[in-house]
Amino acid sequence: MAFIVHKYGGTSMGSTDRIKNVAARVAKWHDAGHRIVVVPSAMSGETNRLIALAKEIMPQPDPRELDMIASTGEQVSVGLLSMALQARGKDAVSYTGWQVGIKTDSAFTKARIQSIDDKRVQADLDAGKIVIITGFQGIDDHGNITTLGRGGSDTSAVAIAAALKADECLIYTDVDGIYTTDPRVVDEARRLSKITFEEMLELASLGSKVLQTRSVEFAGNYRVPTRVLSSLTDPLMPLDEEAKSGTLISFEEESNMEQAVISGIAFQRDEAKITVLGVPDKPGVAFHILGPIADANIEVDMIIQNVSVDGKTDFTFTVSRNEYQRAVAVLEANKEALGFSRLVGDGKVSKVSAVGVGMRSHVGVASQMFRTLSEEGINIMMISTSEIKISVLIDEKYMELAVRALHKAFALEQA
Amino acid sequence: MAFIVHKYGGTSMGSTDRIKNVAARVAKWHDAGHRIVVVPSAMSGETNRLIALAKEIMPQPDPRELDMIASTGEQVSVGLLSMALQARGKDAVSYTGWQVGIKTDSAFTKARIQSIDDKRVQADLDAGKIVIITGFQGIDDHGNITTLGRGGSDTSAVAIAAALKADECLIYTDVDGIYTTDPRVVDEARRLSKITFEEMLELASLGSKVLQTRSVEFAGNYRVPTRVLSSLTDPLMPLDEEAKSGTLISFEEESNMEQAVISGIAFQRDEAKITVLGVPDKPGVAFHILGPIADANIEVDMIIQNVSVDGKTDFTFTVSRNEYQRAVAVLEANKEALGFSRLVGDGKVSKVSAVGVGMRSHVGVASQMFRTLSEEGINIMMISTSEIKISVLIDEKYMELAVRALHKAFALEQA
Numbered sequence: 001m002a003f004i005v006h007k008y009g010g011t012s013m014g015s016t017d018r019i020k021n022v023a024a025r026v027a028k029w030h031d032a033g034h035r036i037v038v039v040p041s042a043m044s045g046e047t048n049r050l051i052a053l054a055k056e057i058m059p060q061p062d063p064r065e066l067d068m069i070a071s072t073g074e075q076v077s078v079g080l081l082s083m084a085l086q087a088r089g090k091d092a093v094s095y096t097g098w099q100v101g102i103k104t105d106s107a108f109t110k111a112r113i114q115s116i117d118d119k120r121v122q123a124d125l126d127a128g129k130i131v132i133i134t135g136f137q138g139i140d141d142h143g144n145i146t147t148l149g150r151g152g153s154d155t156s157a158v159a160i161a162a163a164l165k166a167d168e169c170l171i172y173t174d175v176d177g178i179y180t181t182d183p184r185v186v187d188e189a190r191r192l193s194k195i196t197f198e199e200m201l202e203l204a205s206l207g208s209k210v211l212q213t214r215s216v217e218f219a220g221n222y223r224v225p226t227r228v229l230s231s232l233t234d235p236l237m238p239l240d241e242e243a244k245s246g247t248l249i250s251f252e253e254e255s256n257m258e259q260a261v262i263s264g265i266a267f268q269r270d271e272a273k274i275t276v277l278g279v280p281d282k283p284g285v286a287f288h289i290l291g292p293i294a295d296a297n298i299e300v301d302m303i304i305q306n307v308s309v310d311g312k313t314d315f316t317f318t319v320s321r322n323e324y325q326r327a328v329a330v331l332e333a334n335k336e337a338l339g340f341s342r343l344v345g346d347g348k349v350s351k352v353s354a355v356g357v358g359m360r361s362h363v364g365v366a367s368q369m370f371r372t373l374s375e376e377g378i379n380i381m382m383i384s385t386s387e388i389k390i391s392v393l394i395d396e397k398y399m400e401l402a403v404r405a406l407h408k409a410f411a412l413e414q415a
Numbered sequence: 416m417a418f419i420v421h422k423y424g425g426t427s428m429g430s431t432d433r434i435k436n437v438a439a440r441v442a443k444w445h446d447a448g449h450r451i452v453v454v455p456s457a458m459s460g461e462t463n464r465l466i467a468l469a470k471e472i473m474p475q476p477d478p479r480e481l482d483m484i485a486s487t488g489e490q491v492s493v494g495l496l497s498m499a500l501q502a503r504g505k506d507a508v509s510y511t512g513w514q515v516g517i518k519t520d521s522a523f524t525k526a527r528i529q530s531i532d533d534k535r536v537q538a539d540l541d542a543g544k545i546v547i548i549t550g551f552q553g554i555d556d557h558g559n560i561t562t563l564g565r566g567g568s569d570t571s572a573v574a575i576a577a578a579l580k581a582d583e584c585l586i587y588t589d590v591d592g593i594y595t596t597d598p599r600v601v602d603e604a605r606r607l608s609k610i611t612f613e614e615m616l617e618l619a620s621l622g623s624k625v626l627q628t629r630s631v632e633f634a635g636n637y638r639v640p641t642r643v644l645s646s647l648t649d650p651l652m653p654l655d656e657e658a659k660s661g662t663l664i665s666f667e668e669e670s671n672m673e674q675a676v677i678s679g680i681a682f683q684r685d686e687a688k689i690t691v692l693g694v695p696d697k698p699g700v701a702f703h704i705l706g707p708i709a710d711a712n713i714e715v716d717m718i719i720q721n722v723s724v725d726g727k728t729d730f731t732f733t734v735s736r737n738e739y740q741r742a743v744a745v746l747e748a749n750k751e752a753l754g755f756s757r758l759v760g761d762g763k764v765s766k767v768s769a770v771g772v773g774m775r776s777h778v779g780v781a782s783q784m785f786r787t788l789s790e791e792g793i794n795i796m797m798i799s800t801s802e803i804k805i806s807v808l809i810d811e812k813y814m815e816l817a818v819r820a821l822h823k824a825f826a827l828e829q830a
Contacts, residue, residue, distance in 0.1 A: 016471040050491065056431035057495050058502040065501070068509050069494035072487035076465065079484035080472050086480070087473040094483050098513075099558050143514050 002167040003035040003125075007135065007157035009173050010044035012231040013077050016084075023084035025172075025235035026130060030090060032239050035125045037164065039135040039157040040081050042073025063108030067137070067147045070109075071096075074134035074153070082132050093124055094132040097145075102138035102156070104146045111146035113138060113155070113218075116163035133160060154215035162222035169224050170246075172231035175210055177247035178203065180412035181265040185403050188413035192247050192263060197226075199263045200249045202355045202389045216249065223251045261358035261365060262410040265403050268351045271301065272324035273381065273393060275316040276331065278341030281308035288338055289315055289331070296330050298323045302351070302384045302393060312341075316382065318393060321347055349381060350399040353391040354406060366390050372409040378402055417582040418450040418540075422550065422572035424588050425459035427646040428492050431499075438499035440587075440650035441545060445505060447654050450540045452579065454550040454572040455496050457488025478523030482552070482562045485524075486512075489549035489568070497547045508539055509547040512560075517553035517571070519561045526561035528553060528570070528633075531578035548575060569630035577637035584639050585661075587646035590625055592662035593618065595827035596680040600818050603828035607662050607678060612641075614678045615664045617770045617804045631664070638666045676773035676780060677825040680818050683766040686716065687739035688796065688808060690731040691746065693756030696723035703753055704730055704746070711745050713738045717766070717799045717808060727756075731797065733808060736762055764796060765814040768806040769821055781805050787824040793817050 006029070008022050022040070030036050050069050054061040078094035085092035101117030124131050135153025140146050148155055154171060161169035176191065178200065183189040195203075197220040201213065210228055219226045229246025279285055290300060298319055306314040319327050324347045331343055359365045369390055373380060378401065382393035394402055407413065421444070423437050437455070445451050465484050469476040493509035500507035516532030539546050550568025555561050563570055569586060576584035591606065593615065598604040610618070612635040616628065625643055634641045644661025694700055705715060713734055721729045734742050739762045746758060774780045784805055788795060793816065797808035809817055822828065 016468060019472060053431060053491070053495060054498060057434060058498040061498050062501050065494045065497045065509055068497075068511075069491050072490050075487050075490075076468070076484050079480045080468060082480045082483075083469060083473040083476050086477050094480055096483075096560075099560075145511075145514075 001033045001035070003037075003164065004029060005037045005039065005157055005161040005164070005166045005169045007039045007153060007169065007171045008041065008231060009153070010041040010046070011174050012172055013040050013042070013081070014044040016080065019077075019080050019084050020087075021235045022081060022172075022231070023088055023090075025231075026081075027085060027088050027090055028236060028239055030130055035166075037121065037125070037131045037133060037160060037166070038081060039133050039153060039160060040074070040077040041135055041153040042077055046073035046076070064144060067108045067111075067145050070147050071134070071137040071145050074136050078132040078134050085130055085132075090130055091128060092130040092132060094134075095120070096134045097137040097156070098139035098143075100133055102133075102159075104138035104140055104148070106140040106142070106144065106146065108144075108146055110149040111138060111140070113148070113159045116160060118164050121164060148214075152212070152214075154212040155218055158215045158218045158222075158224050158226060161224045161226075162218065166224070169219070169226045171211060171215075171226060171228045173210060173228060174230070174232060175228070176230035176232075176245065177228055178210060178264070180263065181403055181407050182267070185267075185400050186265075186407045188407065190413055193244075194248050194250050195263055196357050197249050197251060198388055199355050199357055202353070202386070203264055203266050211249075219249055220251070225249070225251065261362045262354050262356035262412065263358075264355050264412065265406045265410075266353045266355055267399060267403055268301075269396065269399055270321040271318050271349045271351050271393065272321045272327075272345065272347045273302075273316060273318045273349050274324070274327055274331070274343060274345040275314055276338070276340045276343055277314050278312045279315055280339050281311055281313040285313065285315065290317070292330050292334050293317075293319075293327055296326065298327050298330070302382055302391065304382055304384070318349070318351070318382070346381075348396040349393050350396045351391050351393050352399060352402045352406065353389050354410065355389045357388050359388050359390075368409060369406060372405050373402055376401055376405050378405075416448045416450070418452075418579070419444060420452045420454065420572055420576040420579070420581045420584045422454045422568060422584065422586045423456065423646060424568070425456040425461070426589050427587055428455050428457070428496070429459040431495065434492075434495050434499050435502075436650045437496060437587075437646070438503055438505075440646075441496075442500060442503050442505055443651060443654055445545055452536065452540070452546045452548060452575060452581070453496060454548050454568060454575060455489070455492040456550055456568040457492055461488040461491070479559055482523045482526075482560050485562050486549070486552040486560050489551050493547040493549050500545055500547075505545055506543060507545040507547060509549075510535070511549045512552040512571070513554035513558075515548055517548075517574075519553035519555055519563070521555040521557070521559065521561065523559075523561055525564040526553060526555070528563070528574045531575060533579045536579060563629075567627070567629075569627040570633055573630045573633045573637075573639050573641060576639045576641075577633065581639070584634070584641045586626060586630075586641060586643050588625060588643060589645070589647060590643070591645035591647075591660065592643055593625060593679070595678065596818055596822050597682070600682075600815050601680075601822045603822065605828055608659075609663050609665050610678055611772050612664050612666060613803055614770050614772055617768070617801070618679055618681050626664075634664055635666070640664070640666065676777045677769050677771035677827065678773075679770050679827065680821045680825075681768045681770055682814060682818055683716075684811065684814055685736040686733050686764050686766050686808065687736045687742075687760065687762045688717075688731060688733045688764050689739070689742055689746070689758060689760040690729055691753070691755045691758055692729050693727045694730055695754050696726055696728040700728065700730065705732070707745050707749050708732075708734075708742055711741065713742050713745070717797055717806065719797055719799070733764070733766070733797070761796075763811040764808050765811045766806050766808050767814065767817045767821065768804050769825065770804045772803050774803050774805075783824060784821060787820050788817055791816055791820050 082092040082094040104111035135156035497507040497509040519526035550571035641664045
């Protein structure tokens with residue numbers, strides 16, 4: 001007998017028929033003798049519908065009131081799923097975040113979980129019940145309803161699994177796991193049966209948008225074994241088979257032993273780069289350039305500053321492509337204060353990254369990567385590295401070619 | 416400066432444009448310096464949509480889970496109305512029932528309010544805020560969400576007005592007040608500017624379905640002056656005019672002084688009567704006949720038992736017409752146990768009632784009523800009386816004639 005938290009996304013909860021399918025799957029796990037807590041998302045489209053209503057009233061809705069409204073989607077889901085389990089003869093009970101003490105800070109629409117009081121849930125589990133808890137939401141110190149931001153149900157599920165000391169958190173989604181790269185780009189892309197949470201963190205933030213980054217951080221901090229698996233399989237497939245499917249985000253030290261050097265190739269197609277030429281090289285230059293960009297709520301990704309020549313330097317950074325024009329406008333508006341000579345930019349660049357904890361103990365990964373790209377005639381515009389990741393910025397038109405070449409060079413098609 | 420509770424029904428909250436209209440009206444009251452609490456219903460159709468979803472999952476949904484789902488409609492409404500007020504520059508804040516301590520018993524889907532903790536609301540009002548509270552719902556001793564049953568938002572508004580010691584509760588609805596009778600039946604029907612709560616109670620339960628009966632009971636018990644008025648008027652009409660519109664349900668003793676003998680003629684068209692003939696006249700006969708009817712969830716209205724002849728008696732009662740066949744079937748199924756000789760019934764009867772507190776101090780109301788019906792050639796099948804009401808059961812085809820004749824006989828067209 002194990003203690004398992006299940007999380008189901010909005011698509012899995014998208015209709016009453018699909019909710020009945022979720023109930024069949026959950027019941028199967030309960031029948032096998034496991035303690036089960038389920039965290040479902042709002043029915044697909046529901047949160048968008050609620051936010052659209054709010055925006056009809058007020059284009060920039062008050063965040064506290066927005067959370068009051070947006071949190072109802074999950075409340076409906078837990079009630080419906082509880083009923084669907086009861087209709088199968090299961091003893092199920094649903095709770096909102098505030099009913100089981102999911103305490104957050106007061107950062108409405110993007111609150112962070114601070115603590116979870118597990119007494120009520122453990123008592124229900126002891127009594128043999130299946131417990132359904134709303135994802136995406138909690139309550140602050142003043143009794144206000146808060147939400148965790150889009151995708152927050154993943155984070156709720158992992159946080160609940162951590163607080164309740166569950167053995168595993170299963171995130172059911174519409175993909176069947178984490179791949180070495182996007183199968184739409186590389187035919188030989190292979191599903192990883194295991195990945196470390198650090199690798200997952202790099203992959204998630206680099207665009208393999210399977211799990212919300214914050215939920216991976218949570219899983220890492222609290223060492224919650226978390227598995228990403230498909231909700232599109234037959235709900236009645238054998239449990240032992242289902243339990244091994246998908247990709248496990250692992251925290252076991254020994255998992256590094258047999259670790260491949262590189263686990264996956266991630267990419268972000270829609271990047272843009274901006275170079276600020278001839279900036280006076282004095283303390284604070286990065287802050288002075290990026291301050292106005294941050295004030296305009298534009299997220300900056302890679303940043304490079306060249307060595308100084310004659311007291312002047314060049315400063316290059318990348319932004320998401322749809323923020324490109326706006327970022328340029330912000331800099332032009334501050335041209336006098338910044339004292340640069342001119343701007344050059346490129347709106348058609350892409351980022352490709354090789355990720356793997358094995359990199360730590362293997363030299364030569366970077367040179368292998370650069371050689372592979374060179375052999376394909378691909379010019380590297382920018383390079384950025386971390387302990388377990390090397391990212392390069394290249395011309396957009398070479399992106400697929402680069403991903404395929406790197407996937408092959410690191411032999412990722414082999415298990 | 417007064418302390419006013421406003422209640423708006425689902426139709427008034429039916430779209431974002433209508434919600435903006437409600438906000439304009441509420442803001443007008445706040446601008447005039449009043450302390451304002453608003454209790455809105457769910458957007459029209461929303462509660463039905465949620466219940467339909469639940470029934471797709473489970474035809475007889477678990478009441479606790481149903482309340483979890485059904486309560487979300489009002490939660491969305493309070494958030495949207497709060498935003499609409501903020502969009503007008505007002506400081507507004509929304510609360511769910513549990514956030515402001517609306518404690519109920521645990522009778523899910525038909526809970527009763529036990530207490531309201533007003534600290535948080537009074538503090539907000541002291542700070543000049545407009546407070547919006549969900550109708551229809553509360554929280555039980557175990558932290559479960561409860562709902563008060565359909566129409567419960569009226570009751571919530573009156574209960575909140577009572578707990579907060581408001582000066583008046585304004586129920587905005589799609590009619591402009593309480594009439595001496597249905598204007599669709601009698602052209603001369605006149606809107607009452609004032610009515611006592613006892614009269615309102617009789618009128619509400621007799622079919623003038625303007626206010627939920629329980630809300631009137633609450634208003635009576637806690638002596639909350641409650642006004643029914645139209646939400647279809649221009650939201651920006653002069654406040655002093657609006658404040659006097661509609662019908663005030665009054666609790667002032669002196670209001671009896673100038674009270675008319677009869678305030679209104681109520682009627683219920685769709686009645687049916689059943690007579691059980693030749694029942695052995697022994698203790699418990701009423702219980703034995705009506706027990707199975709109650710077990711089948713059929714509501715009984717008028718009840719008459721004839722004097723006994725030769726140890727046998729006849730027992731007559733009325734039910735809503737759409738329960739007629741089912742009630743007959745229930746009795747036939749119990750024929751042996753009940754020992755009656757046969758059933759006779761009539762599925763085409765209507766009830767007409769004259770209501771008025773003035774009746775208490777005026778003799779001759781009943782004889783005036785019977786004479787009027789007699790002059791019109793209308794046969795009376797059953798009579799039932801209370802302190803402030805006389806009801807008669809008549810052939811359905813005479814219903815409009817009886818209502819018009821009585822309206823005229825009691826001079827209700829004159830103010």
